[in-house]
Amino acid sequence: MTDEQRVVSASRRIEAPATVIFELIADPARQPEWDGNANLDVAPDARRIRAVGDVFGMTLTTGALRENHVVEFDEARRIAWCPAEAGREPVGHLWRWELEPDGDATVVTHTYDWTNLHDPNRLPRARDTTEDKLRASVDRLAAIAESA
Numbered sequence: 397m398t399d400e401q402r403v404v405s406a407s408r409r410i411e412a413p414a415t416v417i418f419e420l421i422a423d424p425a426r427q428p429e430w431d432g433n434a435n436l437d438v439a440p441d442a443r444r445i446r447a448v449g450d451v452f453g454m455t456l457t458t459g460a461l462r463e464n465h466v467v468e469f470d471e472a473r474r475i476a477w478c479p480a481e482a483g484r485e486p487v488g489h490l491w492r493w494e495l496e497p498d499g500d501a502t503v504v505t506h507t508y509d510w511t512n513l514h515d516p517n518r519l520p521r522a523r524d525t526t527e528d529k530l531r532a533s534v535d536r537l538a539a540i541a542e543s544a
Contacts, residue, residue, distance in 0.1 A: 402513070402522075406530035407505040412541035414495040414502040418472040419444075420540060421493050424452040424464075430540055432532025433525070445475060453482070468492065488512035489522060504537065506530045 410417055420426050424439035437455045445452060450466040461482045467490065468476035474494050478486035489510040496503040508530060510522040 402511045403507065403509045404525060404527050404530060405505055405507040406527050406534050407503060408531070408534050408538060409498060409501050409503050410534075410538040410541055411501045412538075412544065413500065414472045414497045416544055417495055417502055417504060417537065417541045418475070418493075420537060421475055422446075424454060426540075427454065430533055430537040432534070432536055433529055445469065445477075452477075454479075464491075487515050487518060489518070504534055506534050 420430060422445040423442065424445070425442035427439060428436040435457050437457045437459075440453050440455060440461075442452065445466055446469075448466055448469045450469075452464050452466070454462045454464060456462060462479045463482055463484075464477040464479050465486055466475065466477045468474055472495060474492070476490055476492035478488075478490050480486040489508070489512070492505075492507040492509065494505040494507070496505075508522075508525045510525075513519065513522055
């Protein structure tokens with residue numbers, strides 16, 4: 397499998413300012429509302445993400461806890477994190493959101509990059525994370541942001 401096949405993205409124009417959209421993404425407590433994979437349950441002790449180096453927990457619908465390590469952060473423009481099992485280092489995949497203001501709207505791109513994922517137990521799930529699943533998150537995010 398080539399690296400190009402290990403990076404999947406979905407984009408759309410959302411009729412809302414980047415600041416409104418970014419708040420929905422940067423607040424872990426809001427993430428289960430727009431998660432198109434329907435696998436996020438609750439963010440225990442959720443605090444808004446403010447910088448690279450922040451770590452936020454997320455309980456999955458399976459009951460497992462993930463610690464998400466923020467590796468990219470540009471207020472209202474870009475945010476990315478690498479998930480890990482609680483107390484462990486990230487295993488090599490990354491979730492990224494990029495926001496590009498476009499007048500009164502924002503072009504939002506959601507990317508899943510598993511270029512550095514080498515855990516054979518996680519590869520089937522990574523391969524199953526397709527553009528349509530990312531688009532579902534972007535569409536749900538749009539519905540919330542456009543109704544705010």
